[in-house]
Amino acid sequence: MEAYIYRTLDVEEESFAALLEGANGPLQHLRFSEGPGVSLEQVTAWTRLASTSSGELETARIFEVIDQIRKQADMMPDAMVVLLTRTPHAGHWFSLGEGNSHYMHADDWNLFTATSFRLPVTFMLASNIIMRGMYDSMEELTYRAHQQPRGCLLDLCEEKKDISLKMRTADACPECMARIRSRVRSGHMDPKVAIDCFRLMDLVRRDLMCRRRWRLDVQPGILTISGYAQQVDLPGKRVNLSPIQRALYRFFLRHPEGVRLVDLRDVHHMEEVIALYLPIATVGNVTSQQATIQGVLLDVEGKLQQHLSRIRRAFRQALGMAESEMYVVSGTAGERYQIALDRQYVRWFDQEGEQVHCGENGNPI
Numbered sequence: 001m002e003a004y005i006y007r008t009l010d011v012e013e014e015s016f017a018a019l020l021e022g023a024n025g026p027l028q029h030l031r032f033s034e035g036p037g038v039s040l041e042q043v044t045a046w047t048r049l050a051s052t053s054s055g056e057l058e059t060a061r062i063f064e065v066i067d068q069i070r071k072q073a074d075m076m077p078d079a080m081v082v083l084l085t086r087t088p089h090a091g092h093w094f095s096l097g098e099g100n101s102h103y104m105h106a107d108d109w110n111l112f113t114a115t116s117f118r119l120p121v122t123f124m125l126a127s128n129i130i131m132r133g134m135y136d137s138m139e140e141l142t143y144r145a146h147q148q149p150r151g152c153l154l155d156l157c158e159e160k161k162d163i164s165l166k167m168r169t170a171d172a173c174p175e176c177m178a179r180i181r182s183r184v185r186s187g188h189m190d191p192k193v194a195i196d197c198f199r200l201m202d203l204v205r206r207d208l209m210c211r212r213r214w215r216l217d218v219q220p221g222i223l224t225i226s227g228y229a230q231q232v233d234l235p236g237k238r239v240n241l242s243p244i245q246r247a248l249y250r251f252f253l254r255h256p257e258g259v260r261l262v263d264l265r266d267v268h269h270m271e272e273v274i275a276l277y278l279p280i281a282t283v284g285n286v287t288s289q290q291a292t293i294q295g296v297l298l299d300v301e302g303k304l305q306q307h308l309s310r311i312r313r314a315f316r317q318a319l320g321m322a323e324s325e326m327y328v329v330s331g332t333a334g335e336r337y338q339i340a341l342d343r344q345y346v347r348w349f350d351q352e353g354e355q356v357h358c359g360e361n362g363n364p365i
Contacts, residue, residue, distance in 0.1 A: 001080070001193050003125065004035035006069050008044040008085040010305055011106045012313045015118060016084070018321065023122045026199050029192040032125065035081065037073030044302075047085055055333035056090040057103070066101040080132075082125065088333055094163065095124045098138035102128055108332055116321040123167050123204040126197040127153040130172075133189035134179050152176055153201070170198070170205035220326060220341060225250065225348040225356075230280050234327075239318050244296055245311050247277035249339075252329045253358050256343055258336030261304060264297045273297060279351060308337075 007016055016034070023032045046068050050061040057065075066081050075081055080100045086107040089096065094105045104124060106117040130153060135141040145156040151169035154176050155162060172180060183189040221235040230246050232239040241249060251273050252259070263269060274293055281289040296303045308329050315324035331337030348356040 001029065001129075001190065002031045002033060003080040003082060003129065004073075004075065005032055005082045005084050005104075005125075006035040006038060006043045007040065007106075008047050008083075008087065009040050009302070010044075010086040010309055011084055012309055012316075014313055014316065015106075015116070015321070019118045019121060022118060023125065023200065026203055027196045029190070030129070030196040030200075035069065035073060037075075038069050042072070043069060043083070047083070047087055051087055052090060056088050057085075058090045059096065062089070062096070062103045063098070063101055066103070070101075080129070084121065092160070094120070094160065095128060096138070097128050097132060099132065102132075107330075116316075116325060118321055119204050119208055120163070120167065123170070123201055126200040126204075127166075130180065130189075130194055130197050133183055133194070134176070136188075146173070167201075167205060167208055170201040220345045223327065223341065223346050225253075225346075226353075227349075228280075228351050230276075230351065234318060237318050239314050241311060241314055242307075243277060243280045243282055244293060245307050245314070246280060247273055247293065248296075248307055249311055249329065250276050250348070252337065252339050253343075253346060253348065254356075256338065256358065258331065258338030260334070260336055261299070261331075262334075264304070270294065270297050 005016075005020075020032055020034065043065075046065045047057070050065050051057055062083065066083055069075075069083070070077075070079070070081055073081075078100060080102065082102045082104055084104045084106050086105070088105055088107065089103065094109070096103050102125075104121050106121060109117045109120045131141055134154075135144060141154075142156075145154050146152055147156055147158075149155040149157060149159075149162040149165050150173055151165050151171065152173040153166060153170075154172070155166050157163045157166060180189065180194060184191045184194065224233045225231070225246075226233075229243075230250065232241055232246060232249060251269075254272075259269065264273065274290060277293045278286065278289055281292075283289075284292065296307060299305065312324070312328045312330070315327045318324070319327065326340045329337055329339055343358040346358050348358060350356050
């Protein structure tokens with residue numbers, strides 16, 4: 001069995017490649033691959049067009065996007081198609097699916113599982129394939145789902161924090177296991193694929209628990225910003241950011257309370273970012289440099305999200321998926337974006353060597 005995953009541009013290539021590599025490693029009868037026949041730009045355009053004014057996706061519109069993908073890619077109805085995007089569901093579900101069409105949210109997992117999206121999405125891909133075979137419709141699946149979490153893959157998890165319980169058990173309750181056996185006997189579920197999925201969920205569980213224990217005594221590394229170019233450094237390594245990204249990153253460091261992306265268009269925020277950018281800009285004159293950074297802040301052609309994604313990618317390349325989460329700029333559409341790192345771990349010196357105060361709650365050392 002093969003599951004085709006179509007991602008939007010805000011799901012970084014490196015993170016997606018790591019997802020595929022990790023998910024496919026232990027599998028024998030199931031394979032996840034990047035969906036063919038539709039470009040990233042087209043998937044992104046359809047997703048944006050389907051989104052509400054607040055940047056969210058209603059359930060019906062999700063399935064419309066997947067139908068568009070399926071039609072253009074000439075996918076058979078029995079082919080499993082997954083839409084992976086950082087655009088949130090309007091009902092705040094991390095995943096949903098019906099039949100062979102599935103949606104996965106690739107953002108905000110760190111708020112509930114203390115990890116990036118790779119491991120949780122891998123888990124949800126595997127569990128959704130099993131649930132897909134357990135019941136014939138989303139309505140029946142929702143009806144049978146456990147309202148009270150019991151550490152079963154069929155837990156509804158209306159409270160997102162309950163997802164961690166599901167992943168720590170990576171199992172099915174006796175009732176659901178009986179249902180799985182019944183569906184296998186009736187030919188509605190391939191037992192080999194089900195075993196692959198349970199094997200994959202178990203590997204995710206072990207990896208998550210290992211990371212949780214490993215992080216017990218880990219202290220964040222000091223983040224240093226200094227010099228004429230205001231380069232961003234961690235112990236023993238440089239975070240490779242462009243001048244625009246360094247300006248955006250320093251802006252969010254100065255605002256530990258967080259700022260909504262739409263508010264970056266406000267005059268006082270725009271002036272602050274411009275003041276951070278112009279001294280380190282390397283291309284063009286002052287007029288063109290101002291126009292460039294204003295275009296980013298106004299999110300022309302999605303440039304702001306592109307730069308925030310590249311900041312996330314740079315930190316992940318420097319630190320790995322798990323350890324980078326506290327350093328990146330993250331948030332939910334329509335709400336405040338911020339850097340979680342406690343400012344006591346920030347050492348920032350301006351171009352004159354003077355120490356910079358990181359916001360009202362900052363405690364630079």
